[in-house]
Amino acid sequence: MKRVITMIAASMAILGLTLGAAAPAMAVAWKSKTDPLFGYEDGDKFGKAYGNYYNDGNVSAMSTSYQYDIQAGGNNVRMETDFYFYEVGAGCTGGGACWVFDVSKQTPESNDAAWIKASRARNLHGKATGTRGGINICEIQAWHPDPCSAHAWPSFSY
Numbered sequence: 464m465k466r467v468i469t470m471i472a473a474s475m476a477i478l479g480l481t482l483g484a485a486a487p488a489m490a491v492a493w494k495s496k497t498d499p500l501f502g503y504e505d506g507d508k509f510g511k512a513y514g515n516y517y518n519d520g521n522v523s524a525m526s527t528s529y530q531y532d533i534q535a536g537g538n539n540v541r542m543e544t545d546f547y548f549y550e551v552g553a554g555c556t557g558g559g560a561c562w563v564f565d566v567s568k569q570t571p572e573s574n575d576a577a578w579i580k581a582s583r584a585r586n587l588h589g590k591a592t593g594t595r596g597g598i599n600i601c602e603i604q605a606w607h608p609d610p611c612s613a614h615a616w617p618s619f620s621y
């Protein structure tokens with residue numbers, strides 16, 4: 464009995480170390496307040512953004528962003544995150560893993576000349592080994608296709 468308990472304790476110690484290593488404390492930052500991602504329409508900046516993407520407790524991928532309406536008022540801006548997972552999927556070749564699109568999530572719209580924070584999460588997939596977010600800022604226009612910035616592509620393995 465004592466040997467069994469010792470083995471369980473040893474296993475738990477190894478598991479603890481493993482979980483600790485698999486839970487990076489650092490978020491993956493993309494751009495910054497002083498060097499943000501800009502969105503343009505016809506050469507004019509409509510908005511800017513930065514943020515981070517991280518493993519939230521080995522439960523979800525969290526996309527946290529800060530959006531800023533450069534042309535305050537008028538049309539609103541919002542962020543969109545396309546969540547991808549590195550896993551075996553129908554679109555992968557040769558039965559291997561590839562980046563598989565899961566879902567898009569948007570932040571609430573804002574039109575303040577101020578940094579507005581918002582987060583969007585997606586549960587981690589048990590069979591995936593990594594995730595990435597395709598993140599951009601768009602201006603929401605009623606009678607015209609929405610102009611959007613290029614994508615930032617932060618990712619992490621787990």
Ligand SMILES: [Ca+2]
Binds near residue numbers: 533534537539540574
């Ligand atoms: Ca605006």
